[in-house]
Amino acid sequence: MNKNDRSIATLDSELLRSFIVVARRGNVTRAARALHKTQSALSVQIKQLEERLRVTLFAREARGVTLTEAGETLLQSAEPIVRQLDQVAASFAQTPVTGVVRVGIPDEYGTSILPDVLAAFAARHPQVQVSVRCGFSVDFDTMVDRGELDLAVTTSDHLPVAVKARVLLEEETLWVCRKGFPFSSGQTVPLALFERSCWWRDVAVSALQSAGRPYRIAYSSDSVAGVKAAIASGLAAGMIARSTLEPGMQILKPEDGFPELPVSHLLLLRGEGTDTVAVEAMSEAIVSAFTDDS
DSSP, X not given: OOTTOOOOOOOOHHXXXXXXXXXXXXXXXXXXXXXXXXXXXXXXXHXXXXXXXXXXXXXXXXXXXXXXXXXXXXXHHHHHHHHHHHHHHHHTOSXXXXXXXXXXXXXXXXXXXXXXXXXXXXXXXXXXXXXXXEEOGGGXXXXXXXXXXXXXXXXXXXXXXXXXXXXXXXXXXXXXEETTOOOOTTSOEEEEEESSOOHHHHHHHHHHHHHTOOEEEEEEESSHHHHHHHHHTTSOBEEEEGGGOOTTEEEEOGGGTOOOOOOEEEEEEEOTTOOOHHHHHHHXXXXXXXXXXX
């Protein structure tokens, strides 16, 4: 191209969509899986976008990619553009989806998965009213069974008969403590647990009891943030999902005197009488968000 050519680059919306997913995932392989593309095909798209804009959008690193300054600038513009395109497409749909959807999401996903779910759903179905309950998920199965929620994400192995469950993901669970504050194999373990009985609390206690490892409940909370705060402060050890592991945490292994743990199953619950187009669309948005993030 002639260096004097100042024409504006033509941008393909598909290239922008691919760019957004790579930016949000921070990894081309995971982004390709989410977009149902090959890694090479996605890499070609990113290269095409960089060539059209004449900038480098990503810094390549050993474990993934990070946005350059130009990439950050593009992301701020690309997301509302793609959202508007989706809204325009939805406005011309023959039968716009309407109604109310009530959803329960655990608080640990309130800042990671939930924004993606709501943004994607609102772009495609702007006329649907969404009510979200974000918090401790131990009561979600009962709320779905009673008809107080249409959909809920939770970890549970005791479901009411009328509640349908779909596995969103299986995840490794870990014993962790604050880095530099390990617990010796003979020490009574101070535990940070959820305040009420739930899968996480019951599994942690059962595993230690079965292994004959002494423990005491040092801290309890109704939120993941509260449990993690106790762990991060060095007050206690606890059991968390691998996806919620933070840099300041140290994994405790069998050689540290901590028993093996079962994998957790994150479920999407759906009650009877929720066979509406709006609920089905939200269900698909939730499944897509968790699948894309895995």
